[in-house]
Amino acid sequence: MLFDKAIVRTPGKSVVDGIDDYADAGKPSYEKAVAEHHAYVELLKKLGIAVTVLEPLEQFPDSCFVEDPAVVFDDFAVVTNPARSTRQKEREFIRPVLDQFFEHDQIFEITAPGTLEGGDVMPVDDDLIYVGLSARTNQAGIDQFAKIAARFGKTVKAVPVEQVLHLKTGTTYLGDNKLLVAGEYIDSPYFKDFDQLKVPVGEDYAVNCINTGNGVIMPAGFPGVHQLLVENGFKVYETDMSEFAKIDGGLTCLSLRFS
DSSP, X not given: OOOXXXXXXXXXXXXXXXXXXSOOSOOOOHHHHHHHHHHHHXXXXXXXXXEEEEOOOTTOTTTTOTTXXXXXXXXXXXXXXXXXXXXXXXXXXXXXXXHTTSOGGGEEEOOTXXXXXXXXXXXXXXXXXXXXXXXXXXXXXXHHHHHHHHTTTOEEEEEEOOSSSSGGXXXXXXXXXXXXXXXXXXXXXXXXXXXXXXXOTTOGGGGOOEEOSSOEEEESSOHHHHHHHHHTTOOEEEEOOHHHHTTTOOTGXXXXXXX
């Protein structure tokens, strides 16, 4: 297994007002979003993950996307500084949760003028972390994060994000030097040393997957990506993400994962 713990937050009724800068697919259904979230949690449990489920935060429509206000590793955690003002106070609610799993000297914070969101943080092998320089994560945030990561022997490399929301909206790491890539990251020189698994045209949303080590979780309805993963030796589990896609959310956004 690549991780054995996950933290998630149940969507509130306010999820219908979540930020939509990219999808333009209408408002999500609260009832369906909750059902999809429950299925997501049950699938993580089925694959051997101990899941901590947090209560909804109605005042924060996007708070089910717990990966953005925090970044977690096995040996440290970082409370980030989301770029959108409507999300910044989520930090006050994620910090007490991190305190349950990490010691005080293992938890750090990104401060203004730095911004950093977890969707831009992609760890790979050999203590290397790629961080997207995006509309939500700026250079000051990357610099602060790099200093924190260096304390734990990790190196940070910045990657420009020009066409999508976060770095992991365009690429996710599957382990064993395999990188799932779509759009602007296909044949990207930033990832020339990886075995690039190229997402078929029209299935870019499905680039955001989670490899648990016991199988890869992917969004339902993308047969080309499903076949690509199977051909590369992965056992694949699909789960519906239709409502979260409407508010620019993906599979990795919905959980903090660590051991």
